[in-house]
Amino acid sequence: MLDYLSLRAVAAVIRTGSFERAARQLHVTPSAVSQRVRQLEDRLGTVLVVRGTPCTATEKGAWLCRHMDQVAMLETDLLEKLPALDGGSVDTRPVTVRIATNADSLGTWFLEAVANFSRETGYLVDIAVDDQDHTAAWLERGEVLAAVTGMSRPVQGCRQSPLGILRYRATASPTFISRHFADGVTRERLARAPLLTFNRKDGLQLRWLAETMDIDTSPPTHWLPSTQGFVEACLSGMGWGMNPDLLTAGHLASGRLVELVAGTPVDVPLFWQVSRLAAAPLEALTRHVLSVARSRLVASG
DNA sequence: TTTGGAAATAGACCCGGCTT
DNA sequence: AAGCCGGGTCTATTTCCAAA
Numbered sequence: 110m111l112d113y114l115s116l117r118a119v120a121a122v123i124r125t126g127s128f129e130r131a132a133r134q135l136h137v138t139p140s141a142v143s144q145r146v147r148q149l150e151d152r153l154g155t156v157l158v159v160r161g162t163p164c165t166a167t168e169k170g171a172w173l174c175r176h177m178d179q180v181a182m183l184e185t186d187l188l189e190k191l192p193a194l195d196g197g198s199v200d201t202r203p204v205t206v207r208i209a210t211n212a213d214s215l216g217t218w219f220l221e222a223v224a225n226f227s228r229e230t231g232y233l234v235d236i237a238v239d240d241q242d243h244t245a246a247w248l249e250r251g252e253v254l255a256a257v258t259g260m261s262r263p264v265q266g267c268r269q270s271p272l273g274i275l276r277y278r279a280t281a282s283p284t285f286i287s288r289h290f291a292d293g294v295t296r297e298r299l300a301r302a303p304l305l306t307f308n309r310k311d312g313l314q315l316r317w318l319a320e321t322m323d324i325d326t327s328p329p330t331h332w333l334p335s336t337q338g339f340v341e342a343c344l345s346g347m348g349w350g351m352n353p354d355l356l357t358a359g360h361l362a363s364g365r366l367v368e369l370v371a372g373t374p375v376d377v378p379l380f381w382q383v384s385r386l387a388a389a390p391l392e393a394l395t396r397h398v399l400s401v402a403r404s405r406l407v408a409s410g
Numbered sequence: 411t412t413t414g415g416a417a418a419t420a421g422a423c424c425c426g427g428c429t430t
Numbered sequence: 431a432a433g434c435c436g437g438g439t440c441t442a443t444t445t446c447c448a449a450a
Contacts, residue, residue, distance in 0.1 A: 144437085
């Protein structure tokens, strides 16, 4: 059987980054923490903590840490149902939920849902950002308990719900348009006008070029890994890029941004996937995510 | 290279729970 | 009651590593 005293010590060292802070958190001496960690490592025959400043988790240590997060969440859930047990030896630190999302969701609608959830439950969140086509992998690896994904295929062991569509438009400032597309948005001009790309995984601009303009070359690009910065860069006339309507509706209405080719949105359907293991405690999160998504995203088919 | 901080290690000791 | 055992504290010392 797993020794939860030792498990807690390892999780505390990894969370706080040092044996001393972990000891303070657990109300024991650093020596005791060191002994617990060493003991568990010996028993499992594997290193769990990379000693350093700060101390970090090995792959197995990270697994163990996430296991402790889940245990803490289940305990919190249990205590709510059995308040008489409260005040025992149970760790009463706030629970941290690790979630993955794509940057544009985080920059538009997702934070509102997370904030509502956190206020309601008191849970802390640890948000990992990756491309919407890669967040499912975080779930598969067990590194997060829930994720906003671009994949409809349910991840094994997860419950999936459609969220709606994040609608993007190819946008640029009027000055950019007049400088690069004075005689119209032609294929020749598009092949030369600088575009904006979020990061190496961002294929939205090229997708729009291919799907609506039948262009399969890669124009010169700026690299700009910031959702807000992306809009700012468009406003300032650095280049054109695919921006979510949620961020640019006001600019499009006021004319500070213009759609390159009117009425050519690119739709990215999003899905919410939650680990079944933690589905009950995360019910509140799912409720808030679905509610905010319903009000902010475009309804899918 | 020196130095200082953090962690590991080892030994002496204490304490509570069990067993005899 | 005595003794054992596990797990803790305290202290001194060593080791390691990064910053000066």
